[in-house]
Amino acid sequence: MEEATVVPQPVIKAQDLNLVFGSGDNAVHALKNVNLTINKGDFVSFIGPSGCGKTTFLRCIAALEQPTGGTLSVNGMTPDEARQARAYGYVFQHAGLYPWRTIAKNIKLPLEIMGYDKAEQERRVAEVLKLVELEQFGQKFPWQLSGGMQQRASIARALAFDADILLMDEPFGALDEIVRDHLNEQLLQLWARTDKTIGFVTHSIPEAVYLSTKIVVMSPRPGRIHEIIDSPLPKERPLDIRDSAEFIEIAHRVREGLRAGHAHD
Numbered sequence: 001m002e003e004a005t006v007v008p009q010p011v012i013k014a015q016d017l018n019l020v021f022g023s024g025d026n027a028v029h030a031l032k033n034v035n036l037t038i039n040k041g042d043f044v045s046f047i048g049p050s051g052c053g054k055t056t057f058l059r060c061i062a063a064l065e066q067p068t069g070g071t072l073s074v075n076g077m078t079p080d081e082a083r084q085a086r087a088y089g090y091v092f093q094h095a096g097l098y099p100w101r102t103i104a105k106n107i108k109l110p111l112e113i114m115g116y117d118k119a120e121q122e123r124r125v126a127e128v129l130k131l132v133e134l135e136q137f138g139q140k141f142p143w144q145l146s147g148g149m150q151q152r153a154s155i156a157r158a159l160a161f162d163a164d165i166l167l168m169d170e171p172f173g174a175l176d177e178i179v180r181d182h183l184n185e186q187l188l189q190l191w192a193r194t195d196k197t198i199g200f201v202t203h204s205i206p207e208a209v210y211l212s213t214k215i216v217v218m219s220p221r222p223g224r225i226h227e228i229i230d231s232p233l234p235k236e237r238p239l240d241i242r243d244s245a246e247f248i249e250i251a252h253r254v255r256e257g258l259r260a261g262h263a264h265d
């Protein structure tokens with residue numbers, strides 16, 4: 001029997017994207033001629049040296065920065081329209097939970113602002129707490145949770161309005177290795193279950209290789225895409241896949257890409 005061909009559905013499309021902060025002598029060319037298509041269900045990691053524009057690219061998608069050239073579409077809309085349509089959830093490096101609100105109330109806040117009725121707010125909070133395995137912690141305050149649990153709560157908050165796209169800016173950068181491994185595993189399971197499209201910024205080669213279907217290797221300022229590596233790893237990834245020859249080979253390619261990217265300067 002012939003295998004069904006899956007037609008890729010572009011979700012995020014950047015064409016010749018440029019962003020220059022400031023002008024004259026103070027101009028910073030943060031993104032230069034970035035061309036990238038992210039398809040539905042992709043898990044795309046962005047890796048590159050500090051200051052190469054990873055966060056800026058994510059912020060452009062989220063309409064938090066305005067590109068100075070090129071085009072960018074999100075679910076077929078402009079980033080501004082996509083923001084208004086709640087097309088994505090955004091997870092920052094630090095959990096950013098309000099200390100005076102319980103975990104459930106933190107997750108509820110954007111839902112309140114968006115005008116969901118009380119019953120729907122409760123239903124969604126319960127659902128996302130379950131997804132990140134924090135069902136028992138809704139009534140706790142952030143300070144009563146570990147760093148990893150707080151980060152899971154912030155992921156739950158981003159998932160609460162059930163956007164198809166999740167943008168994550170180094171969400172696990174501040175956590176220790178073991179907690180990070182665990183959260184990586186959980187995030188992959190969540191991605192497999194929900195079929196979301198994920199854009200993920202990281203500094204860690206193993207994290208990028210473990211999580212992604214596509215690894216975007218960026219080069220130093222002005223931020224350009226040096227290479228896009230498609231991962232042949234299966235969707236189901238136990239942690240020990242990191243010891244496999246295939247994994248090590250991709251990690252090697254990413255490292256080489258990062259080195260070669262540096263040579264542009």
Ligand SMILES: Nc1ncnc2c1ncn2[C@@H]1O[C@H](COP(=O)(O)OP(=O)(O)OP(=O)(O)O)[C@@H](O)[C@H]1O
Binds near residue numbers: 028050052
């Ligand atoms: N609002 C701004 N005004 C001026 N320059 C900015 C602004 N935001 C970012 N930059 C500059 O743009 C460049 C890209 O920054 P960005 O934060 O996207 O890099 P990054 O790859 O995410 O870095 P890191 O890995 O350190 O988080 C940097 O040189 C940064 O200093």
